[in-house]
Amino acid sequence: MEIRFEQLSKVWPDGTKALCEIDLVIPAGQFCVLLGHSGAGKSTLLRCVNGLENPTAGQVFVDGQAVASQSLPTLRRRIAMVHQHFGLVSRASGAANVMAGAVSALPLWRVLTGLYPEALKRKACHLLGAVGLDEVHLRRRAEQLSGGQQQRLGLARAFMLNPAIILADEPVASLDPTLGREVLELLRNQAREQGTTVLCSLHQLDLARAFADRIVALHQGRIIFDGAPDALNARDLAVIYARGGNAAAPAPVRLQEAV
Numbered sequence: 141m142e143i144r145f146e147q148l149s150k151v152w153p154d155g156t157k158a159l160c161e162i163d164l165v166i167p168a169g170q171f172c173v174l175l176g177h178s179g180a181g182k183s184t185l186l187r188c189v190n191g192l193e194n195p196t197a198g199q200v201f202v203d204g205q206a207v208a209s210q211s212l213p214t215l216r217r218r219i220a221m222v223h224q225h226f227g228l229v230s231r232a233s234g235a236a237n238v239m240a241g242a243v244s245a246l247p248l249w250r251v252l253t254g255l256y257p258e259a260l261k262r263k264a265c266h267l268l269g270a271v272g273l274d275e276v277h278l279r280r281r282a283e284q285l286s287g288g289q290q291q292r293l294g295l296a297r298a299f300m301l302n303p304a305i306i307l308a309d310e311p312v313a314s315l316d317p318t319l320g321r322e323v324l325e326l327l328r329n330q331a332r333e334q335g336t337t338v339l340c341s342l343h344q345l346d347l348a349r350a351f352a353d354r355i356v357a358l359h360q361g362r363i364i365f366d367g368a369p370d371a372l373n374a375r376d377l378a379v380i381y382a383r384g385g386n387a388a389a390p391a392p393v394r395l396q397e398a399v
């Protein structure tokens with residue numbers, strides 16, 4: 141599904157401008173990486189897509205429909221989120237954590253009793269295999285797994301409802317570089333093979349270059365680069381990572397068509 145931001149702005153009550161008039165279209169199936177210094181607005185932009193934050197002005201559209209006009213359960217069924225700290229229930233089993241990805245599509249009694257449909261259980265097992273875990277990890281508590289294994293569980297949970305969109309907020313920040321690459325490979329495969337639109341914030345430039353179809357860089361809530369990873373040059377990087385994100389916003393470096 142396409143994600144479209146139209147003149148999206150977010151101003152916090154203390155006057156902080158997190159996002160300023162963002163216009164951006166991310167086509168279905170694209171793996172788009174958001175770069176930018178700390179505080180640039182990456183998380184706020186992601187959270188506006190699934191209704192976790194309400195914009196101050198402008199709109200986000202998912203598949204042409206305004207996010208603001210849709211209920212949170214409706215959004216949850218189509219948009220999954222992957223977090224830096226995995227967001228798992230640490231004392232629950234791997235299985236329970238993966239199944240949690242399906243709760244927005246289940247009646248409440250099933251969630252409360254833990255009586256999940258067989259088809260969903262089979263799917264959880266299949267997904268576990270797809271992210272490189274096995275049934276042993278389904279039975280263990282999440283807290284007994286390594287960071288890389290926990291993030292794989294986080295991905296399996298995100299894949300449970302075949303989401304049209306995955307929002308990933310620094311999904312590899314807590315992992316070592318090798319595990320980080322593996323997690324990004326799984327996300328990229330999801331975009332390539334399932335046509336899932338992936339919008340992913342990263343701090344690791346090398347990983348962004350290696351995996352993204354497109355890079356969008358933010359600086360003080362504005363887009364200052366939008367293009368193919370190859371197009372990112374030293375000057376762009378100097379601007380994106382200018383010392384102190386509070387320096388005056390530079391003029392746009394380059395705005396390109398999506399690749």
Ligand SMILES: Nc1ncnc2c1ncn2[C@@H]1O[C@H](COP(=O)(O)OP(=O)(O)OP(=O)(O)O)[C@@H](O)[C@H]1O
Nearest residue numbers: 152156157158176177178179180181182183184185
């Ligand atoms: N709930 C909040 N209330 C007030 N200000 C906030 C809130 N959340 C974020 N901000 C501010 O909005 C701006 C953008 O924050 P955001 O978390 O989107 O940045 P980020 O690019 O994700 O940074 P990081 O790389 O550190 O995660 C920052 O100035 C931040 O302090």
Ligand SMILES: [Mg+2]
Nearest residue numbers: 182183184309
């Ligand atoms: Mg953030």
